C-alpha cells in the first residue's frame with residue numbers, strides 16, 4: 001500500500017512535506033539556527049533543573065505554563081504581563097493555534113510572498129484558504145498596495161514577517177500600521193528573527209497597546225540558540241490568549257520544555273551575547289557577496305538571500321561538494337545562506353570562490 005491508497009483528505013493528495021534536506025556535512029548553513037551551542041554553565045544549570053523536575057514527571061506539567069509566561073513577559077518588556085503572553089512547541093505551533101482559533105472553513109489568511117513557506121502550509125492544514133499577495137521587486141512592502149490587497153480580499157488573518165524569511169527584509173512600523181488599519185481580521189507579525197534586526201528597526205510590540213487585533217510571534221529557536229527545545233511564544237491582547245486556550249491541547253508544553261525554556265531565559269545575556277557577532281558576520285557576508293558582483297537583499301536577520309543564478313541548483317550542489325550546505329529557497333535564481341561562526345563563513349566564502 002502507498003500513500004495514495006489511503007482515504008487521506010483530498011487537499012493533501014500529491015503534497016510534499018515541509019523540510020530542508022538534512023545532510024550530514026561539515027558546514028550546515030541551511031536552517032537559520034544559531035551556530036553557537038549553549039555554554040557549559042547553561043548545560044549544568046539545565047541538567048540540575050531537569051533532575052529536580054524528573055522527580056515529578058508522574059504528574060502533568062503546569063497546563064497554562066504560568067511561570068514560563070511570566071518569564072517571557074519580563075524578557076519582552078514593553079510593560080507586558082503574563083496574561084498577554086502565550087507559548088507553545090515552537091512558533092510553528094503558536095501559528096497553528098492562531099489559525100485554529102481565527103481561521104478555518106470558509107475563512108482565509110493572506111501573506112506577502114516570497115515569505116515563510118510554513119504560513120500557507122499551516123493555513124491550508126487548518127482548512128483555511130490561502131491568499132497570496134506580492135512584495136515589491138526589492139522585497140519590501142508598499143503600505144498603500146498592501147492595504148489595497150487586504151481591502152480587496154478581506155482576509156480573516158494577515159501574516160507579516162519581519163524580518164522576513166527568506167529575504168531578510170524588516171517592515172517599518174508605518175507599513176504594519178497601514179496593514180492594521182486596512183485589516184478587519186487578526187494581523188500576525190512573525191518576528192522569529194527580531195533580535196537580529198539592525199539598529200532603528202523597532203519591534204511591532206510597541207504597537208500592541210493601540211491594536212487589540214495584533215499578534216506578535218517570537219521564538220527561542222533563532223537568536224536564543226534553543227532550536228532543539230521547541231519553544232515559541234506570542235504577545236497579544238489578553239482576549240487573544242483566551243481564544244488560543246480554546247484550541248490548545250491540554251498539557252501541550254512538557255515539564256522538560258518549560259524547564260529548559262526558563263533556564264535559557266535565566267541565561268539570556270549569555271545566549272543573546274552571540275547576536276552582535278552574528279550581525280557583524282551577516283553584514284560582512286552581504287558586503288563580500290556584493291563585492292563579488294552578486295545581487296544581495298538587505299538583511300535584518302541571521303541569513304542572507306543572494307543571486308541571481310540562472311541555474312541555482314548548480315551553485316547549491318557545488319557548495320555541497322565543498323562540504324557547505326545552504327538552502328535552495330525563495331524566488332527562482334536566489335539562494336539563502338544562514339550566518340554561522342567566523343570559521344563556517346570562511347568555509348562558505350572559500351567554497352563560493354571555487355563555485356563562481
Ligand code: PMP
Pocket residue numbers: 031032089090091092093116161164165190192218219220221227230231232
Ligand atoms: N517563523 C519564521 C519566519 C521562521 O523562519 C521560522 C523557522 N524557520 C519559524 C517561524 C518557526 O520556528 P520555530 O517553530 O522553531 O519557532
